Amino acid sequence: MPAPKRKTAPQEKAKTGAAKLARLGLRTDMDLALHLPLRYEDETQVQPIQAAGFMGGHAAQVEGVVTASDIQYRPRRQLVVTIADDSGPLVMRFLNFYGNQVKQLAVGVRVRARGEVRHGFFGAEMVHPTYKVVQEGDPLPDRLTPVYPSGEGLPQAYLRKAIAGALSRVDWRDTLSPALLAELRLQAFEPSVRLLHNPPPDVSEHALLDRSHPAWLRMKFDELLAQQLSLKRAQAARRSKGAAALPRIGELSESLMKALPFTLTGAQQRVLAEIRADLHESFPMQRLLQGDVGSGKTVVAALAAAQAIDSGFQAALMAPTEILAEQHFRKIAQWMEPLGVKVAWLTGSLKKKEKLEALARTESGEAQLVIGTHALIQEGVEFSKLGLVIVDEQHRFGVGQRLALRNKGLDAQTVPHQLMMSATPIPRTLAMTYYADLEVSVIDELPPGRTPIVTRIVDQNRRDEVIGRVHAAAQEGRQAYWVCPLIEESEALQLQTATDTHATLAAELSDLNVGLVHGRMKPAEKQIVMDAFSRGEVHVLVATTVIEVGVDVPNASLMVIEHAERFGLSQLHQLRGRVGRGSAASVCLLLYQSPLGPVAKQRLMTMRETTDGFEIARRDLEIRGPGEFLGARQSGQAMLRFADLETDQWLVEKARDVAQKLLHDDPATVEAHLARWLGGREEFLKV
Numbered sequence: 245m246p247a248p249k250r251k252t253a254p255q256e257k258a259k260t261g262a263a264k265l266a267r268l269g270l271r272t273d274m275d276l277a278l279h280l281p282l283r284y285e286d287e288t289q290v291q292p293i294q295a296a297g298f299m300g301g302h303a304a305q306v307e308g309v310v311t312a313s314d315i316q317y318r319p320r321r322q323l324v325v326t327i328a329d330d331s332g333p334l335v336m337r338f339l340n341f342y343g344n345q346v347k348q349l350a351v352g353v354r355v356r357a358r359g360e361v362r363h364g365f366f367g368a369e370m371v372h373p374t375y376k377v378v379q380e381g382d383p384l385p386d387r388l389t390p391v392y393p394s395g396e397g398l399p400q401a402y403l404r405k406a407i408a409g410a411l412s413r414v415d416w417r418d419t420l421s422p423a424l425l426a427e428l429r430l431q432a433f434e435p436s437v438r439l440l441h442n443p444p445p446d447v448s449e450h451a452l453l454d455r456s457h458p459a460w461l462r463m464k465f466d467e468l469l470a471q472q473l474s475l476k477r478a479q480a481a482r483r484s485k486g487a488a489a490l491p492r493i494g495e496l497s498e499s500l501m502k503a504l505p506f507t508l509t510g511a512q513q514r515v516l517a518e519i520r521a522d523l524h525e526s527f528p529m530q531r532l533l534q535g536d537v538g539s540g541k542t543v544v545a546a547l548a549a550a551q552a553i554d555s556g557f558q559a560a561l562m563a564p565t566e567i568l569a570e571q572h573f574r575k576i577a578q579w580m581e582p583l584g585v586k587v588a589w590l591t592g593s594l595k596k597k598e599k600l601e602a603l604a605r606t607e608s609g610e611a612q613l614v615i616g617t618h619a620l621i622q623e624g625v626e627f628s629k630l631g632l633v634i635v636d637e638q639h640r641f642g643v644g645q646r647l648a649l650r651n652k653g654l655d656a657q658t659v660p661h662q663l664m665m666s667a668t669p670i671p672r673t674l675a676m677t678y679y680a681d682l683e684v685s686v687i688d689e690l691p692p693g694r695t696p697i698v699t700r701i702v703d704q705n706r707r708d709e710v711i712g713r714v715h716a717a718a719q720e721g722r723q724a725y726w727v728c729p730l731i732e733e734s735e736a737l738q739l740q741t742a743t744d745t746h747a748t749l750a751a752e753l754s755d756l757n758v759g760l761v762h763g764r765m766k767p768a769e770k771q772i773v774m775d776a777f778s779r780g781e782v783h784v785l786v787a788t789t790v791i792e793v794g795v796d797v798p799n800a801s802l803m804v805i806e807h808a809e810r811f812g813l814s815q816l817h818q819l820r821g822r823v824g825r826g827s828a829a830s831v832c833l834l835l836y837q838s839p840l841g842p843v844a845k846q847r848l849m850t851m852r853e854t855t856d857g858f859e860i861a862r863r864d865l866e867i868r869g870p871g872e873f874l875g876a877r878q879s880g881q882a883m884l885r886f887a888d889l890e891t892d893q894w895l896v897e898k899a900r901d902v903a904q905k906l907l908h909d910d911p912a913t914v915e916a917h918l919a920r921w922l923g924g925r926e927e928f929l930k931v
């Protein structure tokens with residue numbers, strides 16, 4: 245006996261409906277009012293069936309009376325309903341259907357059906373049309389029917405009803421004054437929202453779809469304004485905090501500059517001047533130092549730290565991986581320790597005794613510079629006088645982690661200056677929005693004497709030739725990286741691949757020393773291999789993406805990346821940046837498995853065509869769109885539902901100006917506007 249059908253109680257239905265709406269972020273009436281259609285269906289007219297048949301694949305709406313209704317079994321079970329109007333018949337075909345549909349679509353019933361008309365064997369037909377049963381003379385809607393972004397199990401009809409209800413209840417007060425609207429040439433709020441939900445049929449559908457209609461402009465402007473207001477408020481909150489001014493460029497700064505084995509490039513000098521000026525201020529610096537891979541950010545960071553130390557404060561440098569942190573530690577210690585600076589090293593992998601010692605030196609202030617990983621932000625780490633925090637590869641840390649380091653300042657009201665570094669260049673439009681609260685310095689010049697990297701794309705079936713090249717390079721005294729394929733689904737599999745690759749390469753290159761590093765090795769083991777590679781004793785370093793950032797071995801001039809098609813553009817760029825650091829001509833070989841998909845192909849071509857990180861970032865933005873560019877949580881675009889940072893840049897600029905003015909003259913409007921547009925989502929924007 246089949247189980248009895250369960251009927252859903254009405255309250256239960258309402259509850260699940262609300263929960264589903266909430267999952268789309270639709271909690272308040274205003275949320276619903278601002279849930280705007282993706283597109284529209286034109287149900288304002290019915291066409292004669294005969295004419296609809298000529299539309300060739302376009303959606304049409306017809307109305308007719310059912311003349312036949314059958315369940316057919318060939319080629320598979322389906323419900324076939326024929327309707328007809330004065331001009332002729334049309335077949336509606338349903339491959340999935342319910343018993344009550346069969347009952348509903350009985351002969352003699354009048355239906356209004358909407359769908360694509362095709363020419364089947366029996367004349368005009370619609371497969372799975374949307375339809376409803378009507379009475380003769382039932383009026384047609386006089387507005388386009390909105391189609392909303394929806395979630396699983398949330399039917400359009402339910403959304404439409406919920407939104408219509410909300411539109412009758414919301415507080416329509418315009419947050420912008422008529423004078424301001426006139427100045428900006430923007431439409432009022434209420435008519436804009438109403439028009440977008442229920443546009444009259446004479447509105448240009450094109451302008452609705454490409455969001456160029458004045459009603460859309462108003463929505464986009466409001467959204468961008470909310471974003472700018474919120475960013476500027478975060479900025480003001482930051483500026484209301486104090487920071488210790490670090491004004492002294494003293495003995496240490498000067499002797500460090502002299503001790504460097506090179507002179508700074510013009511770009512390094514410029515960004516250093518910007519940082520030095522910020523450190524003079526008694527509110528906290530929040531500066532992003534952008535520079536392509538190998539552009540020399542570390543030395544700038546070291547000079548900033550020197551200024552903090554010269555001024556009597558401590559500096560901390562945090563890097564996302566142990567390898568990277570250790571590279572910084574070694575390099576900076578090698579520069580600074582001879583000048584009498586006490587540098588401490590703090591990571592999770594330290595032995596208990598070493599760790600306690602590092603913590604004690606940090607707390608007492610004996611350690612003037614503390615370098616490490618996330619271990620720096622853990623509880624129990626106390627600084628005596630932390631004046632400057634430097635975060636390398638800042639995008640690899642969460643907002644919370646960056647804040648935690650900032651909170652290790654003198655007291656709640658005095659926070660350290662913050663310098664963030666990134667080799668992932670951020671396009672200008674993104675910098676203006678998400679990064680509105682950051683000052684940005686750019687190193688746009690590589691140190692002299694670098695030889696350009698030649699990049700080749702090589703089919704995986706020529707792997708033997710590639711191994712031959714590695715061998716030849718080693719015989720000329722050069723070293724090579726061999727990067728193993730990225731296997732996102734499984735770390736275990738990735739590890740396995742790395743060990744296998746290492747074993748086969750070691751066998752095939754039996755006269756060479758082949759090393760292996762991967763993420764699961766103990767830091768000490770990793771370091772032994774890295775050191776041997778740095779000293780030139782290991783010729784070929786097989787690696788997973790652990791070498792992605794920061795590794796600096798100038799004698800390595802060959803980079804092989806297996807299954808390059810699986811990597812993202814910025815990752816490939818970072819990996820490739822490990823070579824081309826010395827005077828030898830460098831080569832990067834991107835091995836791929838054919839056939840290549842179009843996106844992967846575009847990426848590899850980009851890599852072949854350019855080594856310019858900014859150009860690569862620009863193309864990455866083009867291929868992926870800004871939402872994905874920085875990871876959804878981080879990007880300014882992620883906050884934006886309607887505006888597009890590329891096409892609406894002029895609106896971004898207007899919104900910026902207006903935000904500035906409103907914050908200055910009209911706090912009540914600021915509050916009202918933020919409440920309307922961000923509701924509870926403002927925390928996303930706090931950097």
Ligand code: ADP
Nearest residue numbers: 506507508509536537538539540541542543691
């Ligand atoms: P990144 O910006 O990728 O962090 P690094 O700071 O690691 O780059 O610098 C890359 C290499 O270039 C290092 O070996 C560093 O010592 C060297 N370097 C930095 N600045 C200069 C310069 N002005 N002239 C020559 N070499 C430099």
Ligand code: MG
Nearest residue numbers: 541542636794
């Ligand atoms: Mg670096």
